[in-house]
Amino acid sequence: MRKVSFGAGAQFWAVFVVCGHCALCRCSAAEADFTAARRRMVEEQLAGPGRDITNRRLLAVMGRVPRHEFVPTDYRAQAYDDHPLLIGYGQTISQPFIVAFMTEKLEPKSSDKVLEIGTGSGYQAAVLAELVSNVYTIEIVEPLARRAEADLKRLGYTNVIVRAGDGYQGWPGAAPFDAIIVTCAPDHVPSPLVDQLKEGGRMIIPVGSAGDQDLYVLRKKGGKVEKQAVLPVRFVPMTRRKETVPQP
Numbered sequence: 001m002r003k004v005s006f007g008a009g010a011q012f013w014a015v016f017v018v019c020g021h022c023a024l025c026r027c028s029a030a031e032a033d034f035t036a037a038r039r040r041m042v043e044e045q046l047a048g049p050g051r052d053i054t055n056r057r058l059l060a061v062m063g064r065v066p067r068h069e070f071v072p073t074d075y076r077a078q079a080y081d082d083h084p085l086l087i088g089y090g091q092t093i094s095q096p097f098i099v100a101f102m103t104e105k106l107e108p109k110s111s112d113k114v115l116e117i118g119t120g121s122g123y124q125a126a127v128l129a130e131l132v133s134n135v136y137t138i139e140i141v142e143p144l145a146r147r148a149e150a151d152l153k154r155l156g157y158t159n160v161i162v163r164a165g166d167g168y169q170g171w172p173g174a175a176p177f178d179a180i181i182v183t184c185a186p187d188h189v190p191s192p193l194v195d196q197l198k199e200g201g202r203m204i205i206p207v208g209s210a211g212d213q214d215l216y217v218l219r220k221k222g223g224k225v226e227k228q229a230v231l232p233v234r235f236v237p238m239t240r241r242k243e244t245v246p247q248p
Contacts, residue, residue: 034068037080041067045082046100053100058108061130062100067093070123070151089141091236093121094183098233102204105217105230106179108132115174115196117167118183118238122148125160128181135160136174138167140239166241170196177201185213186238194218194225206235 042063046053053059068079071093075085084092094102103124108114112132116125119139125148128135137160139145145164152160163171167182168190175196182193182205189205197203203218215231 034066034079038063038067041080041082041096045097051097053097053104055104057131058100058104058127061127062096065123065126065130066155067096067123069155070121070126070148087121087144089144091120091141091144093123094235099124099127101231102181102183102215103127103131105204105215106181106202108179112178113174115171115177115180115193116183117170117180117193119145119148119162120183122152122160122162124181124183125162126152126155126157129157129160132179133159136163136171136177137161138163138165138171140164140166140241168192168238168240172196179203180205182206182238183235184238185210185233185235189216189218189225189227194220199223206233210234210237 042059045051046062047059068076071079071085072087078085080096082095082097084095087093108128108131110132113134114128114132114136116128116135116137119125119137125135125137139148139162142164145162149162152162167184168186170190170192176198177196178198178201180193180197180201180203182203185206185208187207187209189207193203197220199220201220204215205218206213206215208214211234213233213235214229215233217228217230219226
């Protein structure tokens with residue numbers, strides 16, 4: 001009978017198990033770090049003095065949505081810091097406070113259908129997806145649209161529909177919308193977006209040239225639009241396609 005030695009195999013499996021355990025530990029530690037950073041973000045940047053975000057549903061959602069999953073790997077360590085981050089193609093993911101401020105001013109309801117112009121990383125869409133019924137989001141930079149779509153699907157956001165296209169034209173085929181949020185700055189409020197807003201609907205949009213922008217809240221009442229400036233801001237400009245054909 002042949003004598004079988006388990007020494008080398010046992011050593012191999014011991015090393016494999018130890019290495020696997022270390023990898024799991026590192027992964028768990030990283031997730032714990034992100035969870036703690038998210039909690040600090042909510043407590044200090046959103047609900048803290050001078051910031052005063054008070055919507056409890058929104059605070060709970062922003063304490064849950066994994067912002068680090070929507071930024072490039074090189075910036076993940078800064079995902080919960082109090083500033084915007086580059087996401088490629090000259091675009092940014094907004095500062096967490098701005099995301100919270102705009103979302104709170106939009107007054108999202110669980111039954112709402114919301115249009116977002118400027119998908120970017122997909123983070124704002126993810127926050128909205130946990131607060132409303134459906135999110136339609138448009139991004140003019142196609143690689144960003146595809147990346148955001150893939151990340152949103154990977155993370156289980158099934159009530160978000162992403163389109164690559166010119167946001168100025170809105171999404172006529174899905175209109176009307178209960179609310180519209182615009183995360184890039186045109187020099188005027190696009191009339192197609194006003195037309196696609198429901199009676200009683202709300203829109204939040206930055207308007208103005210670079211260095212001189214204000215965030216406006218619009219409300220549609222009796223077919224007319226009430227407009228109120230709520231915050232000076234700095235957003236990337238809204239870009240247009242040279243030959244724009246309205247999409248259905």
